[in-house]
C-alpha cells in the first residue's frame with residue numbers, strides 16, 4: 524500500500540509543484556499521465572524517495588519515507604521499491620544473472636539463485652542468464668529492466684515511461700508483464716507515461732495538468 528498526502532516540491536521559483544493525493548493498495552495499479560514537462564518524473568522520484576518533498580508525506584506500507592535519513596532511505600528503497608527506468612541501468616561488465624545478484628546484495632538480501640531464475644523465466648529471459656546487457660535486443664533489455672525492478676519482490680513497483688521506445692507488440696507485452704509481476708509479488712504498481720496507448724490497459728489513471736504546477740504571478 525502506498526499513500527501520498529499534500530505532497531509539494533520545488534526545484535526553483537519557476538518550477539514548483541503540488542501533487543494530487545494517491546492511494547494504491549497491494550496488487551493494484553495506477554497510471555499517471557501528463558504532457559511533457561508537467562512533473563511526472565519529479566512525482567515518481569518523490570514517491571521513490573529520490574527527491575525530498577517540500578511538504579506532505581509519502582507512506583510505503585507503514586513507513587513514512589519523508590522521515591527517513593539518506594542511508595535509511597537507501598536501504599528501505601533497495602528492499603521495498605523496484606524502479607523500471609526508461610533506459611535500463613545495467614552494470615555492463617556483469618551478466619544478467621550477476622546484475623540481478625548485485626541488486627539482491629545491495630538490498631542486503633541473501634543471494635537467491637532460485638528467485639533469479641524464476642523471475643527471468645517469467646519474463647522469457649531464462650536463456651539470457653549468462654548474457655551481457657549489450658548482447659540483449661531492445662525489447663529484451665526492457666524486460667530485463669523489469670527483472671531488475673522485481674527481483675527483491677518490492678512492495679512498490681515504479682515505472683518511468685517503460686514503453687516509450689517500444690513498438691505496439693512489445694508495448695503490450697511489457698504492460699502485461701508488469702501487471703503480472705505486480706499480482707505475483709502482491710505489490711502496488713505506478714506507471715508514469717505520456718504514451719496514450721497505455722490508457723486502455725488500466726482502469727485507474729490520473730492526469731497531471733497545469734494545475735499541479737504552481738504559477739507565480741509576475
Ligand SMILES: Nc1ncnc2c1ncn2[C@@H]1O[C@H](COP(=O)(O)OP(=O)(O)OP(=O)(O)O)[C@@H](O)[C@H]1O
Pocket residue numbers: 534535538557558559560561562563564565566717
Ligand atoms: N533538476 C532540475 N532542476 C530544475 N528544474 C528541473 C529539474 N528537473 C526537472 N526540472 C523541471 O521541472 C519540470 C518537470 O520535469 P519532469 O521531468 O518531472 O517532467 P515530465 O512530466 O516527467 O516530462 P517528460 O514527459 O518530458 O519526461 C520541467 O519543466 C523541468 O524542466
